[in-house]
Amino acid sequence: MSDGVTRTDLEHWLQVFAKQVEDNKELLTELDAAIGDADHGVNMDRGLKAVLVALEQVPQATPAALFNKVGLTLVSTVGGASGPLYGTFFLRFGGAVGDEEPVPATQFAAALRAGLDGVVARGKAEPGDKTMYDALAPAIDALDAGLAAGEVWADALTRAVDAASAGREATIEMLARKGRASYLGERSIGHQDPGATSAALLVASANEALHDCA
Amino acid sequence: MSDGVTRTDLEHWLQVFAKQVEDNKELLTELDAAIGDADHGVNMDRGLKAVLVALEQVPQATPAALFNKVGLTLVSTVGGASGPLYGTFFLRFGGAVGDEEPVPATQFAAALRAGLDGVVARGKAEPGDKTMYDALAPAIDALDAGLAAGEVWADALTRAVDAASAGREATIEMLARKGRASYLGERSIGHQDPGATSAALLVASANEALHDCA
């Protein structure tokens, strides 16, 4: 237990996320094949591989600069819907995370919230639209709630992971109203949203990488 | 037993040939798929259906006029290699069969020979090239030989059918040197020639229709 998230921790988070995306590339693509265009896994994997390269180019960056770089890299390499969305998420995260490290738990949580707001600003998703929002938002809500209730970081993070998973599962029964899956109307019901699935990985990898950080 | 092939017999021959081609349409096409372009059955069937229609348009025609019509009809409806070849066969057959009926056995045989010569003139096939020639020529040789040896018509015809069948079978081991199958070179070996197969049907249908004619 330390008193915040260090730069090394932050990098570790991104590395774990990249690894989890790589490991789940086929799954993400298959989910996208069912209600989209079969590229979400490939898109995310391409972007996160580029992020790993980018990380090495900014060894001295502050957390803010680091995530600015991550966001720009995702915007520049992912494409599709997820590129601007995850890109904006990390750009806004970087804007809120500050230049100091270690990053205190509450500030980390606030940065996640800023990222989520960015996703909404860019994509106009609303709750229940069957998007990445539906995994991210409950997770961040849970994290905030846990921290507000005085839970320790690790417990709050675990709650967030559970909420992300539940949110991801909940997308199965949703009727898509945003993104490519919306073309399917009723037929989108019964399929898990690929973006919600990758978003749940983002939360799970935060838990794996940062569990003992703050 | 009558003393020659009547016009009714001649028409019957064509009807039986048309029927046999129809019944073997798939076989002919499959053989052609293996070493050609999968249309021999369809081509022949189209042509012979047109012949059946044409027959009704010339109820009064002499044997010569009848086969001239058959030849022209095949030329105009079959296309591909078999159209000009079978067309020329019947045009020449008509040119040699004469205006009188019934047609004596020897004249019928001579007309077949003229038809065969037409096929060679048009297509330049030589023995062993793996074409319709390799079924037709042995059959006509056998018929001629039988008649020359004083055999009765029915026996000579039976010999011709056997020779056509043997000729057709012999094409299996031949290396194609004419037509589409020639592109295959060595790889044409092992496949029965579709044109030889339809030619054997022509001989078999002569036997079926004309067995008791002369």
Add this chain to the structure above:
Amino acid sequence: MKKLINAPEDVVVDALQGIEAAHPDLRVDHAHKVIYRGDSPRNGKVGIISGGGSGHEPLHGGFVGLGMLDAACAGEVFTSPVPDQMLAATKLVDGGAGVLHVVKNYTGDVMNFEMAAELAAAETGTQVVSVVTDDDVAVQDSTWTAGRRGVGVTVLLEKIAGAAAEQGRSLEQVADVARTVNANGRSMGLALTSCTVPAAGKPTFELGDDEYELGVGIHGEPGRERRKLATAKEYASLLVEPIIADLPYAKGDAVVCFVNGLGGTPLIELYVLYNEVAKILDKHGVQVARSLVGSYITSLDMAGASVTLLRVDDELMSLWDAPVRTPALRWGI
């Protein structure tokens, strides 16, 4: 997976090299995957760029040239290009009169083009107007969803707006023409087979030997419904009737009738389909002023076709007829 490619990850890069080698009039910025006219930028002419995921060729790169696009951005297969690409393209073709972005209505495309326009405004002050195509009647139109997909009308729009720009019209005028085209065009498609995305290595969707997908998208997005195979006559009716009813097209309307192959369907079938489409239009009294038959907006190797109708007046028709010189569309020059 049976494809004439080297490796899935190299498809776009290799194809861009091929396009560059095959078409001396065009240039390729390989770093940004932008195909552009060799004579760019054209001073005082409105630039027109488009772009989208690859796999729809000749769209968009095959439409770069005189009288049509100035540049096209090639994304990964079926993945919208990234803003850097559109920004680079915008800079390459900016002749001082502003740049029109032609965007097919997909969430990814819209967002990436949006970011590019923001960047262009910030970085260079270039005036950018975006026009979004959303002509696919297979999708229910609703402000609550991502809305209709941009499909076949995009081709016609690029030609017509390209002609308007070539005439020296202003950015607002060119954009107006483009919006008019989109407003008057409708499309719908069907798939007999799925496409196979190279990186995925297997068909995007499963379709029975006796089934087809009606209302399919050009990325293999499932359509309105799955049905049992039918005849060209029935396919034509199922595509054209909803199109006609949607705008609606009325008796006496003149249209450009565009029958498009999806990549794996040969031309002979498109003509069979065109024949049935023309008969239905005739029945409705809709008059075919111009026609286009071929594979112009494809979905990799998908077998299938789409129909697009564009209602035209004399103005649009004369822009359609104006000279064009691109790899995929050429006339009058």
Add this chain to the structure above:
Amino acid sequence: MKKLINAPEDVVVDALQGIEAAHPDLRVDHAHKVIYRGDSPRNGKVGIISGGGSGHEPLHGGFVGLGMLDAACAGEVFTSPVPDQMLAATKLVDGGAGVLHVVKNYTGDVMNFEMAAELAAAETGTQVVSVVTDDDVAVQDSTWTAGRRGVGVTVLLEKIAGAAAEQGRSLEQVADVARTVNANGRSMGLALTSCTVPAAGKPTFELGDDEYELGVGIHGEPGRERRKLATAKEYASLLVEPIIADLPYAKGDAVVCFVNGLGGTPLIELYVLYNEVAKILDKHGVQVARSLVGSYITSLDMAGASVTLLRVDDELMSLWDAPVRTPALRWGI
């Protein structure tokens, strides 16, 4: 069988109606299945006709128009047309200067065109010269066999001879140009999948999921050998090297490089292949003077491609560049 058709027996009839409906410049003699220029016959101009089995669209009907063919005869799918058709076409386009018959070297085509020429001479006294294309290096050349197949060069020949005829050259001169094209052109193709003949209803040949057929013919005739799937680079090499060695093409030669899709292969793959072809030519010092990339001589829905090289001098190149206005090839007008 998944096709946009009504019934197998109606494919050609329906497609001809579609072509007629889509292309107001063209006329169709439906009784004879002949597509011809609306302004035929052209007084004093050598007429050029071609024809062959259907299923190779746009060949030949898509090449009817100013600067190319005057008429095209459509046979049944993959079956040579019958002499009556070529006779009708010959009469339709006979402007008094004689008629050139462009014949692909297949036994059936050669014999049917031969009979047509005999009939034309007998019936109308029209002077007919036939030029046979036989450019497929996949087939061993031999006077003992049917000889090489006519494939991709046919497209280039029709364009170039068409330009010569449009200039008002004599029948012998036009035929000479045509023979020169055939003599300087070579092709080879490969299939990733079989085609399916509508009347047969199933693939002409079986090919494993991991195999392709090298040296395939445009009617699905088996090729030189069956091999395991490889890369575009290797495909290009296996197609181009035999072509180069055959003529042979030498360092410094200028060529038209034609990369052709067989019907089921999308344009993006053709560009990937073109890129590899161009690299090989570059290595050999063969200079690409002009290029053509697209599906112009197809084999129904077959996936695959062919490469054609045509050695050109200034004369052939200027004929190639001359204006052409047909449904499938158009420039300069």
